Amino acid sequence: MQIIKAKDYKDMSRKAAGILAAQIIMKPDCVLGLATGSTPVGIYEQLIQWHKTGSLSFAGVRTVNLDEYKGLAPGHEQSYRYFMDDHLFSHVDIDKKATHTPDGLAEDEAAECRRYDEVIRQMQGVDMQLLGLGHNGHIGFNEPAEAFQKGTHCVTLTESTIQANSRLFERIEDVPRQAYTMGIKTIMGAKKILLVVSGQDKAGILREACFGPVTPKVPASVLQLHPDVTLVGDAEALSLIG
Numbered sequence: 018m019q020i021i022k023a024k025d026y027k028d029m030s031r032k033a034a035g036i037l038a039a040q041i042i043m044k045p046d047c048v049l050g051l052a053t054g055s056t057p058v059g060i061y062e063q064l065i066q067w068h069k070t071g072s073l074s075f076a077g078v079r080t081v082n083l084d085e086y087k088g089l090a091p092g093h094e095q096s097y098r099y100f101m102d103d104h105l106f107s108h109v110d111i112d113k114k115a116t117h118t119p120d121g122l123a124e125d126e127a128a129e130c131r132r133y134d135e136v137i138r139q140m141q142g143v144d145m146q147l148l149g150l151g152h153n154g155h156i157g158f159n160e161p162a163e164a165f166q167k168g169t170h171c172v173t174l175t176e177s178t179i180q181a182n183s184r185l186f187e188r189i190e191d192v193p194r195q196a197y198t199m200g201i202k203t204i205m206g207a208k209k210i211l212l213v214v215s216g217q218d219k220a221g222i223l224r225e226a227c228f229g230p231v232t233p234k235v236p237a238s239v240l241q242l243h244p245d246v247t248l249v250g251d252a253e254a255l256s257l258i259g
């Protein structure tokens with residue numbers, strides 16, 4: 018794992034955006050695996066800025082997102098599809114048909130998981146996967162479990178995740194209890210992984226993920242086994258490992 022130390026959130030966002038931009042410039046039709054949450058917001062802002070100044074085009078880029086809440090329509094303000102449109106896709110020259118998220122409204126759960134795995138397979142895999150880190154070590158919505166899950170699956174969210182994500186909803190009761198997520202095998206199949214972590218509150222779990230035992234109880238610990246991971250963290254997040 019390569020560790021890149023950033024001063025603060027802004028610096029982390031710029032450094033991580035630089036890595037994604039380099040990937041797009043080197044392979045304009047690359048497949049990016051994208052993430053939601055607060056951490057990548059600054060990265061997307063930087064990418065939009067570079068697009069607006071003419072130095073970055075997304076015209077050939079294809080994307081697959083990690084996850085989506087079950088039960089939320091794409092137009093729902095808290096859906097991850099809405100988040101991606103709002104924070105990136107609507108501000109750059111990407112072909113929206115080439116951007117993919119699980120369908121939160123799918124009626125047949127198993128069929129939706131198969132469909133999403135097939136979307137990724139048809140793209141011949143992910144060139145660079147962007148990942149945030151949950152407070153309990155989750156990646157995507159792969160929550161702590163007894164075993165690593167392989168492909169796309171539907172998870173029941175843990176109370177701590179529901180609590181953490183409730184900050185974006187009006188009431189905690191509004192947070193969906195289930196979500197679709199890419200599996201660990203799919204994430205590990207990405208050619209390159211870019212993990213971004215910010216803030217003191219993530220320092221402990223980041224140390225566990227990077228230097229603790231590899232265990233499905235800390236899903237991000239599996240990244241220790243991936244051959245090409247870059248971690249970009251700010252000083253607070255890296256304070257226990259830097």
Ligand code: GLP
Binds near residue numbers: 055
């Ligand atoms: C959410 C998302 C993850 C994200 C994580 C951390 O639940 N499903 O993909 O990485 O939690 O979010 P944040 O960056 O807001 O701390």
